[in-house]
Amino acid sequence: MKAVTIKPWKLKGVVNLPPSKSISHRAIISASLSEGTSVIDNLILSKDMEATISAMRLMGSNIEIIKKGENDRIKLVIGGGYIKRGITHIDCIESGSTLRFLIPVSLLDKGQVTFHGRGKLVTRPLDSYYEIFHKTGIKYSLMDGGLPLTIDGQLESGTYELDGNISSQFVSGLMFSLPLLSGDSKIIIRGDLESKGYVDLTLDVLKGFGIRIANNGYKEFTIEGNQKYKPSNMEIEGDYSQAAFWLAAGVLGEGVESQGIREKTSQGDRAIVNIIEEMGGKLHVDGDSIKASPSSLNSIKVDVSQCPDLVPIIAVLGTFCEGVLEIGNGSRVRIKESDRLKAISTELNKLGADITETEDGLIVKGVKSLRGGEVDSWNDHRIVMALAIAATRASGEVTIRDSEAITKSYPGFWEDFKMLGGIADEWQLG
The missing domain is CATH 3.65.10.10 (Enolpyruvate transferase domain)
Incomplete structure (x- = not known):
């Protein structure tokens, strides 16, 4: 330790801010589901990214990692379009996004799959999926109430209801898979949807890969079936979740400028800008950078x-x-x-x-x-x-x-x- x-x-x-981890997950999965070759630029090989890359390779995606030689940034060349039959084990390490996004993706094809994890991920709740499994006849088993999780079945088009106060990752997971099924589907949100920004990120990335999902006021999402992912090239924008630490360091310290950020973004954690400004923090946005100056809060x-x-x-x-x-x-x-x-x-x-x-x-x-x-x-x-x-x-x-x-x-x-x-x-x- x-x-x-x-x-x-x-x-x-x-x-120079690291790329958005949330967008990176979504781009890698979408490119892997596309029928052709995509290039995803400006990534960092964190443990979470390694988990998603490894999982998509197991599912049949051809992913080439190209190191750029600066700031540990990499580029991925991804050839996808095929969900491999017969995968048996997927190690999500400690990545909740990898686990929750890929459970529905793995159900695009028949066959038994076991998801593994480490640390707190082993016991993080998956009840929303268990409810779906019960209703659709998908078999599953757990180890002492947590991971490993073994599932056996195939996802079908239809109407899926999810509570709005659970992780938005369940909503996004279904959004990756339902467009590829033969029939139309709906995702209905019970109550108010929290973390709307993360669903917006999913919708934005999917749109970039040719997938259409109608957002009816975050209460219902309607999804046409028989869609196909189209290959796309994407450069991952800077991460507001990580920028938050440097913006705080700037107002509490002697001034820090965070570069590589987009002012117009779907990232929900852009809220840190409004929060710091409401506290009286001095921030100056200039193109792709935000300067945080020493401030009384x-x-x-x-x-x-x-x-x-x-x-x-x-x-x-x-x-x-x-x-x-x-x-x-x-x-x-x-x-x-x-x-x-x-x-x-x-x-x-x-x-x-x-x-x-x-x-x-x-x-x-x-x-x-x-x-x-x-x-x-x-x-x-x-x-x-x-x-x-x-x-x-x-x-x-x-x-x-x-x-x-x-x-x-x-x-x-x-x-x-x-x-x-x-x-x-x-x-x-x-």
Whole structure:
């Protein structure tokens, strides 16, 4: 197990953002389902990307990885169009997107498939799919209530109902597969759909590959059958989920400019721009970059139902604001890579923060400073990165245990952190 020790030092400079992990998953899957060759540019081989690439190869896609020699960026040349019969085992590592997107994709063809995972992914809920399996006669079995999950059957066109307050990944998973079936289908949302931005991302990527899905006010999605994915070339835009950490570092430090971002985007985590500005943070958008300048922050109330991945870094911003920041509608944050409400509040409180958990959120009282100490990542990449930004404003050294969790989404995080002036020493525990 690795740890990293961070010495307090405010960050300053320019960072080239990593590509959107959410768009990357969707592009790789769509290209693999296309009948022809696609080129997907500007990716990073994080653990989550490795999981999806490996899975699509097992399903019959020919994926060539071309290293570009700069910032660990790669290009994929993908020849797809065929779902392989007889696949037996797919290792999703710790990627919830890989698992939930590919369960319906694997059901495009008959045959038994077993999905494996590690860490918290083993027990992350899949009840929405189990409900579908029961109704459609798809056989499935679990190991002690979690992964490995073995399924045996074939997806059919029809009407599928999903709760709006569950992960949008179930909605997206069906959207990848239903257009390829022989009949028309509908996805009906019970209640209000949360994380609409992630569904928008799926619809945008699918449109780029020739797939048509009608969005009827996020209450119902109608899908024509017998569609075909068309090959496409795509360059992945910068990730607002990761930009959030550097924007926070800029307003809490000495100014950080994040490059490679698109102002007009379907990424739901673009909400971080509005949140920081509402808190009084100084942001300047210029083309494909956002400059965050040192700022005094005010307290606000934040509804995170549409941007749950932002909770850890919002908690850090609240720790250094004037007054009390409230985070609400975040109950789903408890079933991410960790219980992020408990994880971020527990670890920041170890450093002197004043955070109280509620059933679906956090109450964060601003403090003047944090102290040094030892904290744990909970094997969660977003907890690692949030604690790293908080550590830049501590009065002493902060050690983060299990720091390699960042390889799940952002393997170059520590290099970028140091490039901005951060002082971080990685070492091996034991």
